[in-house]
Amino acid sequence: MRTRLLVLLGALCLLGPLSIDTYLPAFPAVAEEFGAGPSQVQLSLTTFIVGMSIGQLVIGTLSDSLGRRRPLLFGVALYAVVSLVCAVAPSAGALAALRLVQGFSVASGFVVALAIARDRFEGLAMARFMSLLLLTNGLGPVLAPVLGGQLLRFTTWRGTFVALALIAVVLFAVLAIALPETLPPDRRRPTAWWATARVFGALLTDRAFLGYALSSALSLGALFGYVAGASFALQGVFGLSPQQFSVVFGANSVAIFIAGLLNTALTGRVVPKALLWLGLGMGAVGGLGLVATGVFGGGLVAFLVPMFLVTTSVGVLTPNAATLAMARYAESAGSASAVLGVTRFVVAGSMAPLVGAGGSASVVPMIVVIAGASVSALVVGLVLTRGDAGVPREPVVSV
Numbered sequence: 353m354r355t356r357l358l359v360l361l362g363a364l365c366l367l368g369p370l371s372i373d374t375y376l377p378a379f380p381a382v383a384e385e386f387g388a389g390p391s392q393v394q395l396s397l398t399t400f401i402v403g404m405s406i407g408q409l410v411i412g413t414l415s416d417s418l419g420r421r422r423p424l425l426f427g428v429a430l431y432a433v434v435s436l437v438c439a440v441a442p443s444a445g446a447l448a449a450l451r452l453v454q455g456f457s458v459a460s461g462f463v464v465a466l467a468i469a470r471d472r473f474e475g476l477a478m479a480r481f482m483s484l485l486l487l488t489n490g491l492g493p494v495l496a497p498v499l500g501g502q503l504l505r506f507t508t509w510r511g512t513f514v515a516l517a518l519i520a521v522v523l524f525a526v527l528a529i530a531l532p533e534t535l536p537p538d539r540r541r542p543t544a545w546w547a548t549a550r551v552f553g554a555l556l557t558d559r560a561f562l563g564y565a566l567s568s569a570l571s572l573g574a575l576f577g578y579v580a581g582a583s584f585a586l587q588g589v590f591g592l593s594p595q596q597f598s599v600v601f602g603a604n605s606v607a608i609f610i611a612g613l614l615n616t617a618l619t620g621r622v623v624p625k626a627l628l629w630l631g632l633g634m635g636a637v638g639g640l641g642l643v644a645t646g647v648f649g650g651g652l653v654a655f656l657v658p659m660f661l662v663t664t665s666v667g668v669l670t671p672n673a674a675t676l677a678m679a680r681y682a683e684s685a686g687s688a689s690a691v692l693g694v695t696r697f698v699v700a701g702s703m704a705p706l707v708g709a710g711g712s713a714s715v716v717p718m719i720v721v722i723a724g725a726s727v728s729a730l731v732v733g734l735v736l737t738r739g740d741a742g743v744p745r746e747p748v749v750s751v
Contacts, residue, residue, distance in 0.1 A: 354481070360531050361468060361485055363523055364424075364461035367431070371458050371516060372400065372579065374500035376601070377594045378509030379583040385509075388444040390584050391705065396448040397580060398705055403455025404462075405694040412463040412690025416541045416551075420464050420471070420686075421533050427460025428527065432520035439513040463689045470678045470685035471534040479624050479675040483616045486671040501598025541684065551684045555691045561677050563736025565692050567628075568673035569699035570729035571635050574722045575666050576700035578659060581707040581718035589715055590652045600656070607660045611667025624672040625740075631669025632730040638662035639726030646719040655715065662726055669729075676740070699725075 375396075383393045407427070414423045434454045441447035465485065473481050503512050541551070555561055582601055586592045592600060615627060641658030674692060681688035703725065707718050 356530065357468070357472065358481070358484055360527060361465040363526070364465045365485060367428075367461045367520065367523065368404065368458050370499075370519065371454065372397065373601075374503070374512050374516065375509070376579065376583050377500045377504055377598050378512060380587060380594075381504070381509050382444070382447070386444040386447075392444045392448075394580055394705065394707070396444070396451045398702075399448045399452040400455035401576075401697045401700060403452040403457075404459045404697045405455075407456035407459025408463040408690040408693040408697070410456075411460045412467065412686040412693070414686075415464050415467055415535070416684060416686035419533050419535050419537075419540065420468050421527075421531060424460050424464040424531070425524065425528060427457045427464075428520055428524045431457035431460075432517045432524065435513045435517035435520060439510040439517070441510075459693070463686065463693050466674060466678065466689040466692070467685040468534045470681075470689070475679070476620055478679065479672070480616070480619050482675045482678075483612065483619045483671045486612060486667075486674070501595045504594055551687045552691065555681070555684075555688060558680065560737050560740035561680055561688075561691075562695075563733055563740075564628075564673045564677040565695040566699070566736065567632060567729045567733035568670055568677075568692070569696040570725045570732060571631070571666050571669050571673075572696050573699045573703045574635060574639060574662055574725035574729070577703040577707050577718055577721035577725060578662070580703060581715070581721075585715045585718055586652075590655075600652075604656055604660055604663060607663040608667040611664040612671070615668050615671055624675050625737075627668055628672040628676065628733065628737075631665045631667075631672065632733045633665075634668065635662055635665035635726040636730040638665060639723035642719045643723045646716050659722075662722060665726070676737075 379393050383390060411423045411427055431454060434450060434457055438447060438450045438454060441450055469478065469481055469485060500512055503515060583597060586597045586600060587594065618627060638658045638661030641661065642655070645654045645658060677692050678685060678688055703721050706721050
C-alpha cells in the first residue's frame with residue numbers, strides 16, 4: 353500500500369512541474385508566433401501560478417469536507433480539457449487566461465497529495481514519506497524540459513499541451529481505479545464558512561507555521577526566478593539552442609533530485625529542523641555566489657555552479673518545511689496543505705514578472721531576484737521558527 357501510494361501521489365505531484373517546465377523551451381517560439389515580448393509570454397507562467405494558488409485554497413478546503421478522491425478526480429479531468437483548449441489558443445492573452453484555469457485544476461494534485469500523506473502518516477514516518485514523495489516530484493524539473501525540447505523537434509509548442517492532456521487522461525484512469533479514500537466521513541470537517549475561516553485564521557496566526565511556509569516559498573521563489581528567465585538568458589545571452597537549453601536546464605535540475613536522495617538518506621538520522629537549516633544555508637550561499645558572478649563576470653559554467661547550489665537547497669528544504677508545517681495540523685491537513693501551497697506559489701509567481709521587467713538582454717535581473725529570495729528565506733526562517741521544537745528524532749509508525 354505504501355509503495356502504491358507513493359507512486360500515485362508522486363505522479364500527481366509531477367503534473368505541476370510538467371505543466372511548467374515542458375512549456376519553457378517554447379517561450380521564444382510563442383513570443384515569435386504571437387508577436388509578443390518576453391514579459392507577455394512570461395505572464396502565462398504567472399497566471400498559471402495564480403491559478404494554482406486559488407485552486408489549492410478551494411480544493412484543499414473541499415478535500416477536508418468531501419474527502420480526497422472527488423475533488424482530486426474533478427481537478428485532473430478539468431486539467432485534461434483545459435490543456436487541449438490551450439493547444440488552440442489564438443493569442444498570448446488568451447493563453448495566459450487559459451493557463452489560469454489550467455493552474456487551478458492542477459492544484460488538486462499537489463494539495464491533495466500532501467493531505468493524503470498527512471492522513472496516513474505521523475512524525476518521522478511522515479518525514480520519510482514526504483521526502484520520498486518530493487524526491488519523485490524532483491524528477492519533474494529534470495525530465496520536463498528535456499521532454500519539451502524533444503517535442504519541439506517534431507511539433508510546435510501547441511503539441512506540448514496536447515501531450516499534457518494525454519498524460520492527464522491516463523493519470524485520471526489510474527487514480528479512479530487505484531487510489532483509495534484516506535479521509536473517512538467521521539474525520540471530515542463541515543463546509544460552513546465560519547468553520548473554514550476559523551481554521552485559516554489559526555493557520556495564518558501561527559508564527560512557526562508561517563515561518564516554514566514563507567521560508568519554503570522564498571526558496572521556491574528563487575528557483576522560479578531561474579525558471580522564468582532561463583529560456584531567454586540561456587538561449588539569448590549564452591547562445592544555446594532549444595535542445596541545448598533543455599539539456600542544460602535538465603542537468604541543473606538534477607540537483608533537486610540529488611538533494612532529495614541526500615535528504616531521504618539523512619531523514620531519521622538528522623531531525624527535520626536541522627535539515628531545514630542546511631537547505632536555507634545552501635540557498636543563501638548559492639544566491640550570494642550568483643551575485644559574485646554578476647559583479648565579477650564569468651561564462652555559463654560560472655553561472656551554473658552557484659545555481660546548482662540554489663536548486664539543491666530547494667530539494668533539501670521543501671520536504672522538511674512541509675513536514676514541520678503539516679505536523680502541527682493533523683485535523684485540517686487539506687487546509688494546511690492549501691495555505692502552504694498558496695504561500696509558496698504566490699511568492700514564486702511574483703518572481704516571474706520581476707525577472708521579465710528587467711528585460712532579457714542580461715542575466716543581472718534574474719541574479720538579483722534569485723539572490724534576494726534565497727537570502728530572505730534564510731532570514732525569515734531564522735526569525736519566525738525560532739523556538740519551535742519541530743518533529744522529534746524518535747520514529748513513529750504509520751497509521
